Amino acid sequence: MTLLNVSGLSCRFGSQTALTDVSFEVEKGEIVGVIGSSGAGKSTLLRCLCALERPTEGRILLDGADLTLLTERELVAARRKVGLVFQHFNLLNSRSVAANIALPLEIAGWSKARIADRVAELLTLVGLESHGSKRPSQLSGGQKQRVGIARAIANSPSLLLCDEATSALDPHTTASILELLADINRTLGLTIILITHEMEVVRRFAHRVLVLDDGALIENGSMATLLRDSRGDPRLERLLADIRPTLPEAIRRKMTSDPQSGAQTLVRVVLDSKAAGTPFLSRLTTRFDQEVTLVQGGSLECGGDLMTDMILGLSKPLSAPLSIFLDQEAHVTEVLGYVPAHH
Amino acid sequence: MYQLITRLIAESTLQTVEMVAASSLIAVIFGLPLAVLMIATRRADLYDLPWLGRPVGWVVDALRAVPFIILLVLLIPVTRFIAGTSLGTLAAIVPLSIAAIPYYARIAEISLQEIEPGLIEAVRVMGGTRWMVIRYVLIPEALPGLLSGLTVTAITLVGASAMAGAIGAGGLGDLAIRYGYQRFNTTIMFTVVAVLILLVGLIQGAGTLAVKAVRR
Numbered sequence: 138m139t140l141l142n143v144s145g146l147s148c149r150f151g152s153q154t155a156l157t158d159v160s161f162e163v164e165k166g167e168i169v170g171v172i173g174s175s176g177a178g179k180s181t182l183l184r185c186l187c188a189l190e191r192p193t194e195g196r197i198l199l200d201g202a203d204l205t206l207l208t209e210r211e212l213v214a215a216r217r218k219v220g221l222v223f224q225h226f227n228l229l230n231s232r233s234v235a236a237n238i239a240l241p242l243e244i245a246g247w248s249k250a251r252i253a254d255r256v257a258e259l260l261t262l263v264g265l266e267s268h269g270s271k272r273p274s275q276l277s278g279g280q281k282q283r284v285g286i287a288r289a290i291a292n293s294p295s296l297l298l299c300d301e302a303t304s305a306l307d308p309h310t311t312a313s314i315l316e317l318l319a320d321i322n323r324t325l326g327l328t329i330i331l332i333t334h335e336m337e338v339v340r341r342f343a344h345r346v347l348v349l350d351d352g353a354l355i356e357n358g359s360m361a362t363l364l365r366d367s368r369g370d371p372r373l374e375r376l377l378a379d380i381r382p383t384l385p386e387a388i389r390r391k392m393t394s395d396p397q398s399g400a401q402t403l404v405r406v407v408l409d410s411k412a413a414g415t416p417f418l419s420r421l422t423t424r425f426d427q428e429v430t431l432v433q434g435g436s437l438e439c440g441g442d443l444m445t446d447m448i449l450g451l452s453k454p455l456s457a458p459l460s461i462f463l464d465q466e467a468h469v470t471e472v473l474g475y476v477p478a479h480h
Numbered sequence: 481m482y483q484l485i486t487r488l489i490a491e492s493t494l495q496t497v498e499m500v501a502a503s504s505l506i507a508v509i510f511g512l513p514l515a516v517l518m519i520a521t522r523r524a525d526l527y528d529l530p531w532l533g534r535p536v537g538w539v540v541d542a543l544r545a546v547p548f549i550i551l552l553v554l555l556i557p558v559t560r561f562i563a564g565t566s567l568g569t570l571a572a573i574v575p576l577s578i579a580a581i582p583y584y585a586r587i588a589e590i591s592l593q594e595i596e597p598g599l600i601e602a603v604r605v606m607g608g609t610r611w612m613v614i615r616y617v618l619i620p621e622a623l624p625g626l627l628s629g630l631t632v633t634a635i636t637l638v639g640a641s642a643m644a645g646a647i648g649a650g651g652l653g654d655l656a657i658r659y660g661y662q663r664f665n666t667t668i669m670f671t672v673v674a675v676l677i678l679l680v681g682l683i684q685g686a687g688t689l690a691v692k693a694v695r696r
Contacts, residue, residue, distance in 0.1 A: 227599050245607065
C-alpha cells in the first residue's frame with residue numbers, strides 16, 4: 138500500500154531552485170533513505186514532507202490527503218500524522234524527559250491519564266524507563282535522541298522522518314540509534330524516511346535509497362541497484378566512497394592500465410545476496426586456475442541483505458570464459474588496472 | 481529621636497516595597513505580552529507581521545527615552561485619571577509602571593530572542609498552533625532569563641522610586657533626600673542607604689534563587 142506519493146515536486150526560493158521535479162512513492166512499512174551532499178535539496182524536501190514548506194509545484198499525497206492543498210488550519214492536523222526526529226534533538230529543557238515525550242500528546246488534546254500510560258510505554262520502548270524525571274540536559278547525546286524518537290512516535294504518526302538524526306552522534310551511538318529505528322520499523326510497522334549525507338546510515342537499514350543531487354532525484358532503488366548503477370557516475374561514486382573498498386595508496390601508485398605480462402589484474406567484484414553465500418573465490422581458483430588475492434573489502438550488510446564488495450588481485454589476465462563467468466555470477470565486475478609483478 | 485527615625489525608615493521602606501512590588505507586577509503583566517508580540521510578529525516562523533510589531537517597538541523606545549522625572553510630571557493627568565489623585569504612593573505606581581513596562585518589555589524580548597528556532601519548529605511539526613509555541617516553548621524556555629530580567633527591573637525601580645518623592649510618594653529615596661540631604665541628617669542618610677543596599681541585595685538574592693529553581 139502506498140503511504141506517500143510525491144509527484145512533480147519543485148521548490149524555488151526567489152531565483153534559487155531547491156528541488157526540481159522530484160517524484161517518488163513510499164510504501165507503508167518501508168525504510169527509505171534519502172541521501173545527498175549538503176545543498177542537494179534534502180532539507181527542503183524534508184520541510185515539504187512535514188508541511189513546513191509549501192512547494193512551488195507538485196503534489197504530496199500522504200495517506201490520500203494532498204499536503205499542498207491544505208489550509209493552515211488543516212495543516213496543523215496533517216502535521217500530527219508525521220513525526221520528525223531532529224539532528225540536534227530540539228528537546229525543551231524546561232520540561233522533564235517524560236514531559237517532553239508528552240508534549241505532542243498534550244498538543245493533540247489527550248487526557249492526563251492516557252498521556253501518563255502512553256509516556257510510560259514509550260520510555261520503555263526506547264530504553265529510558267528510569268530517566269523519565271530527568272531534564273534533557275542531564276542526558277547523553279544518544280539518550281537525548283532516544284527521547285527525540287519517543288516524542289516523534291508518541292502520537293502514532295503514519296510516517297517518521299529522521300533529519301540527520303545520527304549526524305551529531307559518535308559511531309557506536311549511531312549504531313544503537315539506527316538499531317532502535319529498525320526495531321520500531323519491525324515491531325510497529327512504522328514507515329521511516331532517513332535523510333542523511335552519510336551512506337553508512339542508510340546502508341544497513343534502508344530498503345530503498347533515493348539520491349538527491351542539485352535538487353534533482355538521480356537514483357531511486359535498492360542499495361544493490363545503487364552499487365551497480367554508480368559505476369562511472371561521479372555524483373554517486375562520491376556518496377558511496379564511505380562504504381566502498383578503496384585501493385591502498387601504495388598499490389594505486391603502482392597500478393597501470395597496461396595489461397603487461399606477469400602483472401596482477403585488479404578487479405572489483407560486487408556479489409549480490411545470492412552469490413555472497415557461495416565459495417566464490419574457490420570457484421575462481423579451481424575453475425579458472427587463478428591465484429586470487431583479496432586486496433580489500435568483504436561482506437556488507439545492505440538493506441537487510443548480505444552483499445560482498447571487494448577488490449581482488451588475479452594472477453592472470455581475464456580470459457573470455459572468466460569474463461562470461463563473472464558477468465553471470467557477479468552483480469558488478471570492474472577491471473581497475475594492473476600491478477606489475479615484484480622483481 | 482531614634483524612635484522617630486526608626487518609624488520614618490520603617491514607613492518609607494514599606495512605601496518603597498509597595499511601589500516596587502506593584503509596578504514590577506504591572507511591568508510583567510503588560511511588558512511580557514508586549515515582548516511576545518514584538519518577537520512573534522517579527523519571526524517568519526510565527527506570525528510574520530513585522531508591520532504590527534515594529535510600531536510597538538517605536539512606542540516602547542520612545543517611552544524609554546523620556547527621563548523618569550519628566551515622565552512623572554508629564555503623566556500627572558494620566559495618573560489623576562487612573563489613581564484618582566496625582567499625589568502619594570498609590571499615584572506614584574502609575575508613572576513607575578509606565579516606565580517599567582517598556583523597560584521590562586525590551587529585557588524580556590532579549591530572553592525570548594535567544595530561543596532556538598529548532599524548538600519552535602519542533603512544536604510546529606507536532607501540529608502545535610502558534611499560541612502553543614508561545615505557551616509551551618517561548619515562555620517556559622525563556623523563564624530563567626525572564627526572571628533575571630524581572631530582578632534587574634525591580635532593582636532599577638528601587639532607584640526610580642526615589643524620584644517619585646517629587647510627587648509626595650514617600651519611600652526610602654525621598655526620605656534620604658529630604659531628611660538626609662536637605663536637612664543634613666547624616667544618620668538618616670546612611671541608615672537609608674544601608675536599608676536600600678539590604679533591599680537591593682534581598683531582591684537580587686531572591687531573583688538568583690528563583691532563576692536557579694527554574695533552571696535546574
